[in-house]
Amino acid sequence: MDAEHLKRLEGREAEYIPDILNEFNKKHADLLVFDSFHSDNQWHELWLAIFGILDDAQLGHLHTQCLNTVRILTRDEFSLQTNYIEHEVSQLLRLARVEASSLKLPATPDELKQQEEGQLQLQEQPSLAQSDIIAEALKCLCNLVYQSADCRRQCLRQHCLDAILKRVASSMRHPCALEYYDMKLLFFAHSSGASGSQPSPNRSQRSHLHDQSGWMTSWPSPAAAREQLIIICELAQSDV
Known part of the structure; x- marks a missing residue:
C-alpha cells in the first residue's frame, strides 16, 4: 500500500x-x-x-x-x-461479541444458561449487518488463535470460550455462518489447548461443549438442514 x-x-x-x-x-x-x-x-x-x-x-x-x-x-x-497486539485482540473479541464483560464468572454451564435466560428480554436480535461484523471478527480470531500462542492464551484468559458457549446455548437464532465460526473458534481453542502446552478449557467448558454436540444435527427445516450441511462440509477447512 x-x-x-x-x-x-x-x-x-x-x-x-x-x-x-x-x-x-x-x-x-x-x-x-x-x-x-x-x-x-x-x-x-x-x-x-x-x-x-x-x-x-x-x-x-x-x-x-x-x-x-x-x-x-x-x-x-x-x-x-x-x-504487540493485545489491545487489538480485545477489540476483535468485542466486535465478535465474545468478550466476557456480560458474564458473571466463574459459572457452571447451567448458571451461564440461567444468565442467558435472565438477559434474553434485554437482548435484541443482531441485524444482518451486525451479524456480518460478528462473523468477520470471528474469522480474524480463528486465524489469530491458530497462528499465535499468545493470542490463544489471551482469548482463554478473557473467557472467550465461556462467551461463545453462552451464545451457542442461547435460544436466539443466529445466521449459520456466525454459528459456524463460533464452532470453528471453539475447535481451534480447544484443540490447541489440548496439546498440553497451552491453557486448556476447563471441565465445565468441555462438558458444556459436549452438551452442544447435537447442534449441527438438530435441523428444524429442510432449508436449515441444507445450510448446516454446507457448514459441516466446510468444518474440515482451516484457512479462513
Whole structure:
C-alpha cells in the first residue's frame, strides 16, 4: 500500500476508505507471503490504521470491509509474533461479541444458561449487518488463535470460550455462518489447548461443549438442514 493511501486510512477519511480497502482486499485476497510488508513497518502501520477505523462507531458501515483486511493481515505469523497486539485482540473479541464483560464468572454451564435466560428480554436480535461484523471478527480470531500462542492464551484468559458457549446455548437464532465460526473458534481453542502446552478449557467448558454436540444435527427445516450441511462440509477447512 502506498504512503498516500495509508495516510488517508490513518486520517479516517471516510470518502476514500472503501475504494482503498476494496483494492487492497482484492489484490491480496490469497496472499500468504508477507515479506514486502515487513519493510518500513508497513504491516504494523496498516494494522493500527485499520483498528483506528474499527474503534470509530461513526464508521461502522466500513467495519465489515476493515475486518476483511484484518483477516488478510492475520495470516502473517511473523508480524503477529513480533508486534504487540493485545489491545487489538480485545477489540476483535468485542466486535465478535465474545468478550466476557456480560458474564458473571466463574459459572457452571447451567448458571451461564440461567444468565442467558435472565438477559434474553434485554437482548435484541443482531441485524444482518451486525451479524456480518460478528462473523468477520470471528474469522480474524480463528486465524489469530491458530497462528499465535499468545493470542490463544489471551482469548482463554478473557473467557472467550465461556462467551461463545453462552451464545451457542442461547435460544436466539443466529445466521449459520456466525454459528459456524463460533464452532470453528471453539475447535481451534480447544484443540490447541489440548496439546498440553497451552491453557486448556476447563471441565465445565468441555462438558458444556459436549452438551452442544447435537447442534449441527438438530435441523428444524429442510432449508436449515441444507445450510448446516454446507457448514459441516466446510468444518474440515482451516484457512479462513
